[in-house]
Amino acid sequence: MGDEGHFGDYRAQTLAKHTILTKYLKPFYTIVNKSSSRNLVYIDGFAGRGSYNNPDGSTSDGSPLHALMTIAEMGDIAEKVSTVFIEKDPALFEQLKERVLAFHAKNPNIRRPQFANAGFSDVMAKVLARTDQLAPAFVFIDPCGVDGVDFSVVEGILQHPKAEVFLFFNIDGVRRVLGLDPTQRSVLARLLGGTERVTELAREVKSLRSAADRELAIINHYESLLRTHTNGKYVVSFRIEAENRRSVSHYLIHACQHPMGFSIMKDVMWTVGETDEGQGSLRLDQASITGVIPLFTPEKNAIDDEVTSHLQHGAKSVRFFLKELPMDPTNRLCRAAYREAILRLEERGKVVVQADGGTPKPAHERQKRKGKPTLGEAFFVRLK
Numbered sequence: 001m002g003d004e005g006h007f008g009d010y011r012a013q014t015l016a017k018h019t020i021l022t023k024y025l026k027p028f029y030t031i032v033n034k035s036s037s038r039n040l041v042y043i044d045g046f047a048g049r050g051s052y053n054n055p056d057g058s059t060s061d062g063s064p065l066h067a068l069m070t071i072a073e074m075g076d077i078a079e080k081v082s083t084v085f086i087e088k089d090p091a092l093f094e095q096l097k098e099r100v101l102a103f104h105a106k107n108p109n110i111r112r113p114q115f116a117n118a119g120f121s122d123v124m125a126k127v128l129a130r131t132d133q134l135a136p137a138f139v140f141i142d143p144c145g146v147d148g149v150d151f152s153v154v155e156g157i158l159q160h161p162k163a164e165v166f167l168f169f170n171i172d173g174v175r176r177v178l179g180l181d182p183t184q185r186s187v188l189a190r191l192l193g194g195t196e197r198v199t200e201l202a203r204e205v206k207s208l209r210s211a212a213d214r215e216l217a218i219i220n221h222y223e224s225l226l227r228t229h230t231n232g233k234y235v236v237s238f239r240i241e242a243e244n245r246r247s248v249s250h251y252l253i254h255a256c257q258h259p260m261g262f263s264i265m266k267d268v269m270w271t272v273g274e275t276d277e278g279q280g281s282l283r284l285d286q287a288s289i290t291g292v293i294p295l296f297t298p299e300k301n302a303i304d305d306e307v308t309s310h311l312q313h314g315a316k317s318v319r320f321f322l323k324e325l326p327m328d329p330t331n332r333l334c335r336a337a338y339r340e341a342i343l344r345l346e347e348r349g350k351v352v353v354q355a356d357g358g359t360p361k362p363a364h365e366r367q368k369r370k371g372k373p374t375l376g377e378a379f380f381v382r383l384k
């Protein structure tokens with residue numbers, strides 16, 4: 001059965017998910033279009049009904065319409081993207097089809113969307129079985145719960161070099177099922193790809209005292225399965241806090257084979273993330289946001305410390321911070337985080353920006369973009 005209740009309110013966390021999705025799709029298709037082929041693919045594996053009815057009577061678009069709007073705006077690329085919408089619930093499926101086809105009628109520059117009224121894993125297993133080389137594909141996997149996402153399918157998608165997944169990971173659900181009797185954990189065996197992996201995780205989680213440690217163990221376990229058992233070595237997770245309590249609700253996980261996609265996705269997530277320290281994070285806090293200007297900014301201080309630690313032995317190029325570090329698969333920081341930190345440190349007089357050859361290039365001598373001094377990649381940064 002589907003989840004009609006999910007579509008009764010368009011929440012901030014849903015907006016955040018859709019914003020990440022649409023902000024990433026444009027660079028993804030632009031990049032893969034350069035090197036590939038006539039055919040690009042978008043798959044919405046848990047498509048829903050295409051819209052949300054808000055309590056105030058207004059409606060908001062669901063992920064299928066957000067993705068289609070983004071694709072329709074992409075000029076020549078729009079006509080290369082095949083879109084596939086999978087929804088298991090028959091009633092939601094009919095509503096989805098009607099909305100998506102109405103959009104297509106008004107936007108004939110996009111390809112005619114395809115539909116499947118079936119389970120995501122079943123559909124994808126069949127697609128993967130008959131496809132040697134999947135065209136560059138972005139696969140959005142957005143279940144409400146923990147059911148329906150087979151690890152073997154995620155692994156199969158990520159075998160294709162230009163296929164990427166963006167996945168809703170219901171950590172609360174995983175924790176709940178782990179607490180159940182082992183005979184009721186089969187749903188997790190599919191999600192993690194085997195009963196031994198579930199047993200191993202259950203053992204680890206049981207030994208941990210705090211909810212924060214248990215959360216970390218679960219997300220690290222899944223990330224590590226992706227890195228070790230699929231070709232998606234580049235994995236980044238975005239944490240969404242619950243709306244009414246200071247604990248995790250779920251994670252949004254992106255996995256791909258390419259450092260560029262990884263780096264861009266981190267930037268996209270970063271701009272959507274918000275904590276009490278302000279905009280810019282791989283977290284969207286909700287319950288714990290006070291809106292008060294914070295006295296302490298530990299997350300930002302840690303990034304500043306990381307930047308200065310790289311400068312202990314001399315100047316480093318801006319390129320090192322904005323290109324090399326963000327593409328390192330073990331690094332959770334992104335270009336935007338490093339850029340903000342360098343500008344913050346420069347403003348506080350801790351670092352100096354200089355041209356190649358050592359001539360200082362202070363902020364007031366550089367061009368401004370969106371009110372901030374630019375940081376050319378050919379420039380260098382050194383401790384003052």
Ligand SMILES: C[S@@+](CC[C@H](N)C(=O)[O-])C[C@H]1O[C@@H](n2cnc3c(N)ncnc32)[C@H](O)[C@@H]1O
Binds near residue numbers: 002087143144
């Ligand atoms: C969170 S909602 C999707 C929301 C949608 N992606 C959006 O952002 O607008 C999850 C949807 O997946 C459907 N669903 C549940 N299990 C499924 C499965 N195994 N395969 C495909 N769809 C499924 C539910 O009926 C529900 O409509």
